[in-house]
Amino acid sequence: MEQARLIVKALADAGHQAYIVGGAVRDLLLGKSSQDIDIATSASADEIRQAAAAHGWGTVEVGAAFGVIIVVVGETTYDVATFRAETYGEDSHRPEQVQLGVSLTEDLQRRDFTMNAMALDIDGNIIDLFGGRDDIAAKLIRTVGNPYERFAEDALRMFRAARFAACFGFRLDPAAQAAFSPNLARVAGLSVERVRNELQATLIAPWASVGLKIMMVTGLLAAECRNTEQRVARSVPILPELGRLPGLPQNARYHKYDVWTHTLATVDNVPAAAALRWAALLHDVAKGWPGVRTVNKYGQPSDPGHERVGAEVAEQILLRLKVSSAVTGQVAWLIRRHLILPVPEEKKVLGWLRRLARDFRNIREFRQQVDQLLELHRADRLAGHTMPDIETLDRVKELVAAICRQVPFYPGQLSISGKEIAARLGTGPQVGKFQLNLLERIQTGELANTRDSLLAALTARLKRQPVSNQD
Known part of the structure; x- marks a missing residue:
């Protein structure tokens, strides 16, 4: 978080608005550490690069159309994005149009849930325009604005709602849950990879059953997504x-x-x-x-x-x-x-x-x-x-x-190596066969897995059959 604050300060010193936004602010209020810290700013992509260069930080361009630049501080990366608004169309996940250079309010308004739509300024003040802090206190997952519209924009948000419920043990706002059913058809446009990632993240969360219940009762598990290979899309049943x-x-x-x-x-x-x-x-x-x-x-x-x-x-x-x-x-x-x-x-x-x-x-x-x-x-x-x-x-x-x-179960656990056996039996399949024989005899209690015992068994084997070198 401290390095993220340095980026915010660098942008502010250059005359731009800049805030830590999204999940990092939510996690701060929950008393949790955040793996990914995002920053939103009024600065353009070029201005973000300039501010980073002035402090010796590296940058990587990953989404110029979305105004997103990765800033590298030490070994840590941060997504720094220009304030934007989004308009959605036929695609079930990606916006059709992106408008850069909007206000902080418009940037926060495009986000999925109130708990993810807060900002933290350089002085540590939280900007909460949609009641995210109260919803976190109430352990409630509520959309920013009309839930039907939020899910129609991006169908993956329904899976994210279930995942957040599983991660935090929160309940889903009834209005949001009611908006799942009329938007289930939009799931058909989601890639199987994105759906799988949300399913697996839900499964390994602390309250996995909470998220799975939501997916079951809302019909998400019965829906279909899509798999695209060589530009050919086909429907994939989820669960x-x-x-x-x-x-x-x-x-x-x-x-x-x-x-x-x-x-x-x-x-x-x-x-x-x-x-x-x-x-x-x-x-x-x-x-x-x-x-x-x-x-x-x-x-x-x-x-x-x-x-x-x-x-x-x-x-x-x-x-x-x-x-x-x-x-x-x-x-x-x-x-x-x-x-x-x-x-x-x-x-x-x-x-x-x-x-x-x-x-x-x-x-x-x-x-x-x-x-x-x-x-x-x-x-x-x-x-x-x-x-x-x-x-x-x-x-x-x-x-x-x-x-x-x-008890050993594999040749590598034996007290003598395959190389030692090969030196006396000769190279070839007889080495592996002898190792398996040793394992069986140790497992049945006939031999001890000691060097002396196994070397004695090897000597006895040599007396029964001469060396066969197959080099």
């Missing part, structure tokens, strides 16, 4: 698969809530990592599907195989939303295995870990996914299960930690 979950019953013997309520609680219960939150959101997505939903002999709903079908559905969803392949793979893996947990006995847990280890290349990836799987198990159990049995889960978790400290 209509979740639409069947509200009110979908579960077996009352094991579950207190319907599937959607349980899903939201699971999301809130897991740590705020993208893969975990996506897995929590989609772990029961296949419940209620034709071919999955059945009725058991007691007349209760049941969904055998929903973890397998759900993993496939989740992968399809994340691929169309262009979620990274790494996250997509992690999510599908977690969902496919979210029902299976071994009994808390060392032999059973070791066998379970040996099977899981085949899916990964190294111990780091393996431990990360196993730890996330246990987190998903915990969140799932605490999200309305009648018999969560967290004690058993904790015992399994303790055994996992103890086994992973003592």
Whole structure:
């Protein structure tokens, strides 16, 4: 913030109006640090560059048409923008016309929500023309002016409203919520990348379920956006698969809530990592599907195989939303295995870990996914299960930690290297085969993972079969 104030002062000293604006002012009132600090000024792009150059700051031009210049102070960048007004047209997100050189009032008036439409001057005074400070105190998300017009201008603002609710735990102004429905058709013009970014930011926020509820009840999740490749646009469903979950019953013997309520609680219960939150959101997505939903002999709903079908559905969803392949793979893996947990006995847990280890290349990836799987198990159990049995889960978790400290699962964990083995067995596939043999024997307790023990095993191997060098 102090460096931003230096930019404001430099512009003011050069005879221009300048203010810190937007989210940074909101975060200041909330007592939060701000990652991005924006500055609005009466100065033109050329005048911004001149003021920066006079202080030895670098500049980068990123949006001349919008009057936006990035000013670089040290290693930190700041968006400095000329006061502007905007007129929207057919595009669902970008303005059709931009008018530069307007007043501060007009610049603030074009913004989305009152809490984002305040300015901070060089003396620390807050300019609040639309009641943003009061709305923050009331924990209310309210648009600047007519909500129908704000959402018609930029349909992404509806997703941003849900995201802000998830970030701050605020409620949405009823008038704003009522304006979603008549503007849902505008979502079709939004890029899938922008929608995905808002969804993921909502998912990893502290009050994720609050934002997800808004997206569900307003119809955002059932809407479609677009994907454009090689100048050809096609419609992309956002998350209509979740639409069947509200009110979908579960077996009352094991579950207190319907599937959607349980899903939201699971999301809130897991740590705020993208893969975990996506897995929590989609772990029961296949419940209620034709071919999955059945009725058991007691007349209760049941969904055998929903973890397998759900993993496939989740992968399809994340691929169309262009979620990274790494996250997509992690999510599908977690969902496919979210029902299976071994009994808390060392032999059973070791066998379970040996099977899981085949899916990964190294111990780091393996431990990360196993730890996330246990987190998903915990969140799932605490999200309305009648018999969560967290004690058993904790015992399994303790055994996992103890086994992973003592037992190797990958060749790189062995106390002798592949190079040492190759020096005596010769290079070729026999090295990898011997490493796998060592791992199996250590895991079954036949060998200790010590240098002496493994070298003795190597010597015994050489006595049974001579060296075969395939260089």
